[in-house]
Amino acid sequence: MKRIEAISIIAREADSQGALLVGNIGYPSRELFAVGDRASNFYMLGSMGLASSIGLGLALALPKWRVIAIDGDGAVLMNLGTLATLADQDPDNYLLVILDNGCYGSTGSQPTCTSRRADLAKLAVGAGVSEVKVAATAGEVRSDMAKKGVLVVKVEIGNADVPVIELSSEEIIERFMARSAPSSPSS
Structure with a gap:
């Protein structure tokens, strides 16, 4: 499965769940x-390794919201420490989706340790995460999107030919904050 296909499924599921989504x-x-x-998406334009931590922080600060981080x-x-913190806090409203293509896709596809021996699902289990799943097909991704914990999605190497995000970092944060400011998604 291509990464953009997995992201498309995640985006649709996040929208249907009314979830905040950190990319x-x-x-x-x-x-x-x-x-x-959508305004409920927070796009990371910097801070590699922190989408998982930002998502976890949102889930803890906004417990009435469903939060998904990609x-x-x-x-x-x-940022392996985020797995131990996720395990320790264990919020019911948070799912971390790790797209594992075995490489640093945005910087030239240099291999990561997961292309050889590292196993992020096993690392999450070892950190104590209560629910860990692995998905490799669209159906598996869809069926696991309602869960909490960690979902490792195996995807192919390769970037889709998509334009840069046409929003400034200020516009991204302002619209995201306006959308998530209410204490509950139905507010």
Whole structure:
């Protein structure tokens, strides 16, 4: 499955759940913007490795909201501590989706450790995450999007030909804050 296909499924599921959605930096955020821009999406334009932490912070600060974060294998490898913190806090309203293509896709597709021996699902289990799933097909991704914890999605190497995000970082944060400011999604 191509990464943009997985992102498209995640975006549709997040929209149907009324969830806040945090997108990883680089091409994953660009692909998310291209397939399903909405005010409830927060696009990372910097801070590699922190989409998972930002998503977890949102889930803890806004417990009435469903929060989904999309991160990449390289980004999570840069911030493995987020898995232990996720396990420790164990929020029911948070799902971390790790798109694992075995490379740093936005910087030239240099291989990550997951292309060889590292296994992010096993690392999440070892960190104590209560629910960890692995998906490789569109159907598996769809069926696991209502869960909490960590979902590792195996995707092919390659970036979709999508334009850069046409919003400034200020516009992204302002519209996201306006959308998530109410204490509940129905407000």
